[in-house]
Amino acid sequence: MTIRMAINKxxxxxxxxxxxxxLSCAFFLAFTHQITKKTIESNQRQYxxxxxxxxxxxxxxxxxxxxxxxxxxxxxxxxxxxLTTSHGYNGKIDLLIALTLTxxxxxREVISVRVTHHEETPGIGDKIEPEVSTWIHxxxxxxxxxxxxxLSPEGDIDxxxxxxxxxxxxxxxxxxxxxx
Amino acid sequence: xxxxxxxxxxxxxxxxxxxxxxxxxPLLATSNSFATSLGLGLTTLVVLTLxxxxxxxxxxxxxxxxxxxVQILVIATxxxxxxxxxxxxxxxxxxxxxxxxxxxxxxxxLLGRAxxxxxxxxxxxxxxxxxxxxxxxxxxxxxxxxxxxIAGNGTLFANLHLLTGTPDMTIQIADSGFLLVAxxxxxxxxxxxxxxxxxxxxxxxx
Numbered sequence: 001m002t003i004r005m006a007i008n009k010x011x012x013x014x015x016x017x018x019x020x021x022x023l024s025c026a027f028f029l030a031f032t033h034q035i036t037k038k039t040i041e042s043n044q045r046q047y048x049x050x051x052x053x054x055x056x057x058x059x060x061x062x063x064x065x066x067x068x069x070x071x072x073x074x075x076x077x078x079x080x081x082x083l084t085t086s087h088g089y090n091g092k093i094d095l096l097i098a099l100t101l102t103x104x105x106x107x108r109e110v111i112s113v114r115v116t117h118h119e120e121t122p123g124i125g126d127k128i129e130p131e132v133s134t135w136i137h138x139x140x141x142x143x144x145x146x147x148x149x150x151l152s153p154e155g156d157i158d159x160x161x162x163x164x165x166x167x168x169x170x171x172x173x174x175x176x177x178x179x180x
Numbered sequence: 181x182x183x184x185x186x187x188x189x190x191x192x193x194x195x196x197x198x199x200x201x202x203x204x205x206p207l208l209a210t211s212n213s214f215a216t217s218l219g220l221g222l223t224t225l226v227v228l229t230l231x232x233x234x235x236x237x238x239x240x241x242x243x244x245x246x247x248x249x250v251q252i253l254v255i256a257t258x259x260x261x262x263x264x265x266x267x268x269x270x271x272x273x274x275x276x277x278x279x280x281x282x283x284x285x286x287x288x289x290l291l292g293r294a295x296x297x298x299x300x301x302x303x304x305x306x307x308x309x310x311x312x313x314x315x316x317x318x319x320x321x322x323x324x325x326x327x328x329x330i331a332g333n334g335t336l337f338a339n340l341h342l343l344t345g346t347p348d349m350t351i352q353i354a355d356s357g358f359l360l361v362a363x364x365x366x367x368x369x370x371x372x373x374x375x376x377x378x379x380x381x382x383x384x385x386x
Contacts, residue, residue: 123332
């Protein structure tokens, strides 16, 4: 009986110590999380807003059901939409695309495009990032009706050499959104 | 055990990256530019020093059976703290190295130093050991970042302004680089060359 009690006692202490430590760690982290939460959230918002503002040259933005509406001097001039393609070379490619409103003839133009997330090959496929290459800027001003959305030399869209699959994935995603 | 021998161990003789070959995952993944190397190296240095300090502080308190999980708990707590601090002060940098910050938990340098040194030695020595091992890791990471960024991309200090808050200080050395060095295999090749170089120097010294 005494032996069993002694075992139970040491076992209890061995369990109790890590449990208390884990609880104090959890408390400490929860406390830090509470303190930093507001600033981190506002950092995140600022980061996203800066990206969006860059895309539309500082026009006003308003959140809408499918993304953002873009306003200049009070009238809506376009929209920003989020799209994802899984036809890239590796993983998904997330894009933000700013488009003008549909004109009377049913045409839409690209204002700008940004890649927000991708896992394409560094040094080859990452030329879709504006920080790495100017490739993504060629879509500015391209429209649903007046652009041949196949890759060069047949079409109007330049290919990143060595990254045909990545180029095609991004191009097709933009073309499909324009055609909608 | 003196401070000088600890410093020698951490920086050269028993360098975590070149000799112990611990923490290769973050080392290989973030060493493709100087800025990401500096970001992750400094974070690792801080976490390693703090975790060594704390584990040395509690060394009399722990039982053999529960020592390892408690050490991991302490390390994980500091890594989460570091992650939150990065998001708090250096959000743009966190967007680039955030994925690897969480992986510092699995960096065996930290558990290795906790178990092999901090759980058996007094607080000041353990903290100093963490500082030296962390510095050794940081220096190798910076060297690899410099080599791989220059050879792989032809630039140096790209994106460093995200950490320092100053204007862009990218130095364009060449128009493009040798792609292989920037790709993951290039990390292994660079590390291999560095280890070989260290062995040559050691041989020459002996």
